[in-house]
Amino acid sequence: MTSISPHADELAAQLRKRPLKRPLESIIIGGLTLCGLTSFAVTALIVFTLFGETVAFFRDVSFTDFVFGTEWQALIPPKFKYGIWQLVAGTLNIVLWSIVFALPLGLAAAIYLSEYAHPRTRKILKPILEALAGVPTVVYAFFALTFITQDVLRPLLGTDRVPFFNALGASLVMAVMILPTIASVSEDAMANVPRDLREAAYGLGATRLEVAVKVVVPAALSGIIASVLLAIARVIGETMIVAVAAGSTPNLTLNPLATVQTMTGYMLQVGLGDAARGTTQYSSLFAVGTTLFLFTFLLNVGAQVIVRKFKEAYE
Amino acid sequence: MSLRSEPMDLHATGAVARRQLASRASRYVFFGATLIGVVVLLFLAVDTVRVGSDPLSIDFLTNYPSRFAERAGLRSGILGTLWVMVATIVLAIPIAIGTAIYITEFAPRNRLLTLIELNLANLAGVPSIIYGILGLAVFVRLLSLGPSIIAGALTLAIMILPMTVIASVEAIRQVPPSMRDGSLALGATRWQTVWHHVLPGAMPGIMTGTILAISRAAGETAALIMVGAAGFIAFDPQSVTDDFTVVPIQIYNWTTVPNEDFRALAASGIIVMMVFILGLNLAAALIRERFRRY
Numbered sequence: 001m002t003s004i005s006p007h008a009d010e011l012a013a014q015l016r017k018r019p020l021k022r023p024l025e026s027i028i029i030g031g032l033t034l035c036g037l038t039s040f041a042v043t044a045l046i047v048f049t050l051f052g053e054t055v056a057f058f059r060d061v062s063f064t065d066f067v068f069g070t071e072w073q074a075l076i077p078p079k080f081k082y083g084i085w086q087l088v089a090g091t092l093n094i095v096l097w098s099i100v101f102a103l104p105l106g107l108a109a110a111i112y113l114s115e116y117a118h119p120r121t122r123k124i125l126k127p128i129l130e131a132l133a134g135v136p137t138v139v140y141a142f143f144a145l146t147f148i149t150q151d152v153l154r155p156l157l158g159t160d161r162v163p164f165f166n167a168l169g170a171s172l173v174m175a176v177m178i179l180p181t182i183a184s185v186s187e188d189a190m191a192n193v194p195r196d197l198r199e200a201a202y203g204l205g206a207t208r209l210e211v212a213v214k215v216v217v218p219a220a221l222s223g224i225i226a227s228v229l230l231a232i233a234r235v236i237g238e239t240m241i242v243a244v245a246a247g248s249t250p251n252l253t254l255n256p257l258a259t260v261q262t263m264t265g266y267m268l269q270v271g272l273g274d275a276a277r278g279t280t281q282y283s284s285l286f287a288v289g290t291t292l293f294l295f296t297f298l299l300n301v302g303a304q305v306i307v308r309k310f311k312e313a314y315e
Numbered sequence: 316m317s318l319r320s321e322p323m324d325l326h327a328t329g330a331v332a333r334r335q336l337a338s339r340a341s342r343y344v345f346f347g348a349t350l351i352g353v354v355v356l357l358f359l360a361v362d363t364v365r366v367g368s369d370p371l372s373i374d375f376l377t378n379y380p381s382r383f384a385e386r387a388g389l390r391s392g393i394l395g396t397l398w399v400m401v402a403t404i405v406l407a408i409p410i411a412i413g414t415a416i417y418i419t420e421f422a423p424r425n426r427l428l429t430l431i432e433l434n435l436a437n438l439a440g441v442p443s444i445i446y447g448i449l450g451l452a453v454f455v456r457l458l459s460l461g462p463s464i465i466a467g468a469l470t471l472a473i474m475i476l477p478m479t480v481i482a483s484v485e486a487i488r489q490v491p492p493s494m495r496d497g498s499l500a501l502g503a504t505r506w507q508t509v510w511h512h513v514l515p516g517a518m519p520g521i522m523t524g525t526i527l528a529i530s531r532a533a534g535e536t537a538a539l540i541m542v543g544a545a546g547f548i549a550f551d552p553q554s555v556t557d558d559f560t561v562v563p564i565q566i567y568n569w570t571t572v573p574n575e576d577f578r579a580l581a582a583s584g585i586i587v588m589m590v591f592i593l594g595l596n597l598a599a600a601l602i603r604e605r606f607r608r609y
Contacts, residue, residue, distance in 0.1 A: 039414065040431070132352055136531075136563055138534065138564075240537055271543075
């Protein structure tokens with residue numbers, strides 16, 4: 001076999017000898033790999049911390065008392081009670097009423113943006129709407145307590161019916177906070193509904209409203225459900241609004257005008273009090289935290305599974 | 316049949332007219348619903364500026380907190396926020412960008428990669444107060460860092476890591492494959508390709524995502540309260556091991572005092588914080604519009 005020129009062989013030999021990676025490069029790539037694995041370390045840290053202290057908690061408090069108990073009295077001696085349901089009820093109260101207000105508005109906003117708005121209008125409106133999610137929650141907390149409760153709800157419904165700390169004020173502000181989550185995720189789902197479906201409906205004489213409500217919304221239903229799950233996860237995990245505006249009295253009720261304490265509200269109360277390590281109070285923080293973590297984890301995973309299935313359906 | 320018939324009446328009547336009317340009206344109903352959240356927030360913002368502009372002054376920015384409303388200021392909050400922000404950026408951003416590069420450029424396309432991405436998506440959904448008790452248990456207690464700036468920054472760094480990675484991955488994936496192919500074909504190594512072509516192209520997107528994550532950390536309250544930053548701080552931090560407080564926690568403290576003067580102070584604090592956070596968001600938006608390449 002002869003080569004084209006004597007230099008070609010030489011060049012090829014040189015190229016073969018030249019390392020594909022420079023020596024420094026494998027160090028860099030090793031570093032990047034380590035970075036890639038840090039997220040597992042974070043997850044492991046969360047899981048070990050939560051479960052480690054939760055195990056310590058269940059040395060002091062029986063598991064059945066915690067899971068089935070309906071009275072929570074962790075900070076006032078002498079009789080401590082650790083039944084999680086009062087705190088879960090507080091959280092569910094806020095979830096229920098914030099979704100009641102946010103779902104119709106968020107869905108309407110999604111329908112407007114996806115089915116009615118001119119592309120230019122949507123390009124302006126959507127970022128403005130999404131900015132609502134970027135407002136720090138301590139600001140929402142301030143609004144809930146001072147403006148919504150003191151300036152609107154109490155004068156409007158009567159100071160005897162509306163306590164200073166109440167679930168409704170927190171829920172109303174929470175609804176504004178989760179509006180963009182519902183609107184944005186639902187709108188994405190609606191935008192993914194194939195054009196053919198709409199045009200078939202128009203061809204049959206449907207109006208724009210009928211196309212939106214009877215064709216697009218049902219077709220995007222799984223995405224809408226996912227948006228609500230994500231919104232619920234945000235409500236459950238939100239701390240400042242409920243800690244400031246809903247109160248710190250555990251209460252087993254779904255009444256929006258009651259003073260309630262949520263799981264997050266309790267955790268913040270303990271955090272402010274500087275509980276000593278090794279006490280049941282300190283470990284109760286992690287038992288409640290684990291409960292909260294499990295709720296939000298299931299909701300987030302549920303939403304992801306639904307979104308993924310939905311994407312496959314139209315591809 | 317005559318050639319010139321009466322022009323046909325195309326206006327619908329009866330049920331069809333009602334359906335058309337409902338459809339036309341629905342546009343305004345849906346539009347109104349879209350604006351309601353924004354309008355409510357705008358109204359609240361105006362009210363906050365009205366209530367909060369009164370105590371707003373140079374003294375308010377340079378005074379330490381106080382039991383007396385007329386002497387209370389944001390000094391330690393502002394300094395604490397700046398210290399924690401800088402430390403958080405230093406801790407989180409290199410690892411976040413490194414993770415994003417690994418995911419998009421170097422990780423083998425296998426189950427592990429899927430797992431990494433799923434894990435990040437779930438971490439992004441973990442409530443901030445959970446990061447707070449993690450910081451309390453691990454950094455404050457286990458590593459004995461106390462309620463210090465570094466403990467707070469480590470907590471916030473872990474909190475913003477997932478969203479920064481997700482935003483950076485998205486930005487890097489926007490860089491067209493042809494850029495990489497061209498560079499590799501000219502004999503560049505994979506790292507040279509990433510460093511000289513992929514990263515510069517993705518930088519505006521990475522910056523935007525990073526700034527948004529930082530603005531979330533700047534407004535974070537619950538996680539830092541758990542770490543113990545809610546104390547009364549009347550000195551300037553000198554190092555990362557010092558105790559601290561931040562602007563949102565000051566706002567929280569003033570909000571919970573049942574007194575009109577402190578309510579006004581909280582409103583002033585909100586004005587200061589929102590100017591800072593809106594500034595960050597504006598910068599993010601400008602970078603996205605001005606430097607976007609792909």
